[in-house]
Amino acid sequence: MSKIAIIVDSSSYIPHKVQLAKHIYVADNPVLFGRKVYHESHWPVNAAFYKQMAASSVQPTTSQPSIGDLMAIFDQVKKDGYDQAILVTLSSGFSGTYQAAFAAAAQYQDLDVHVWDSRIATMGAGNQALLASDLAEKGWQMADILEKLRLLRDRTSVFFVVNSIKHLQRTGRLSGGQALIAGLLSIKPILNIDPSKDGKIVAVAKERKMTGAWKYIEENFGKIVEGYAHSNWPMRVTIVDADNPTLADSWVEKGKALWPDIVFERGIIGPLIGVHTGEKAVGFIWAQDYKTLED
Structure with a gap:
């Protein structure tokens, strides 16, 4: 067992089997329907969350794991024999999870916890955690793992499309691009998060x-592919969806046909992020293939 544990908040949406195989610890994010507090694990079938969201007269909101919940995970990590940990959170640009994790880590005396701001979400953050897990398993030291994470973070970005802007407006998660907002209500806005900057959501x-x-996406990603090829950065793309699997699967097939040298995979937009994107959103996350950073 490596000496460095990897912890994520549940919005990374790393598949459960992979979490278990990689010994990744998970802080379960709260999702609130009025006074009723759930956690993301309450909906093991992702579509069930969106069905509840559509049927509810009270629209959900989100919060971050409590300091007590995080410290309970630190206790378990310490009990399992680790003396260091990396906690990968979703972007501090649109969530308080990073700040809560940082506060918990600062108060915890029995474990050296480094809190890592992924500056993105879903499998954009998940792949950073998987890279950290693989390197820790190989015996890499903390500083060297963090340097690899910085490289991957800076080479990660996303286009995502929401079916309606109303949820992002309701939850206040849209930054910049305000000139676009007036015309967005009846169309499909294309949004971006740039982890090499502040990790905030902007309309593009x-x-x-x-x-x-x-x-x-096809036109603009084609230009991005050329830049990554010029830098000799093999790519991985993850298509994620908020209960829109048919469209997401079609994007994977189109992507594979256009860019056969790129690794394409699927993921989800789960409850915590889905509160803000709403149902039917689809994301196109790209990065250097984290596997190529493991040597």
Whole structure:
């Protein structure tokens, strides 16, 4: 067993089997429907959350894991024989989870915990945790793992498309691009998070249909692929969806056909992030393939 444990908050959406195989600890994020507090693990089938969200007269909100919950995980990590840990959180640009984790780590005396701001979410953060897990298992030291995480974070970004802007407006998670907002209510906004900057959500374009959103991604991602190829950074793309699997699967197939040298995989937009994106959102996350950073 390596001396460095890896902890994530549950919005990384690393598949459960992978979490178990990699011995990754998970802080379960709270999701609130009015006064009723759930956690992301309450919905093992992702579609069930979106069904509840659509049927509820009270729209959900989110919070971050409590300091007590985080310290309970630190206790377990210490009990399991680790003396260091890396806690990978979703972006501090649109969540308080990083700050809560930092506060918990600062108060905990029996474990050296480094809190890592992924500056992104879902499998963009998940792949950073998987890279850290693989390197820790190989016996890498903390400083060297963090340097690799910095490289991966800076080479990660996303386009995502929401079916409606209303949830991002309701929860206050949209930053920048305010000139676009007035015209977004009846169309499909294309949004971006840039982890090499502040990890905030910004609107970059708007289309009337999901087919137009794909055309935008195809055109703009093609230019990105050229830049990564020039830098000799092999790529991995993760298509994630908020209960829109047919569209997400089609994006994977289109991507594989256009860019056969890129690794394509699937993931989800789970409850915590889905509160803000709403149902039917689809994300296109790209990065250097983390496996190529493990040597």
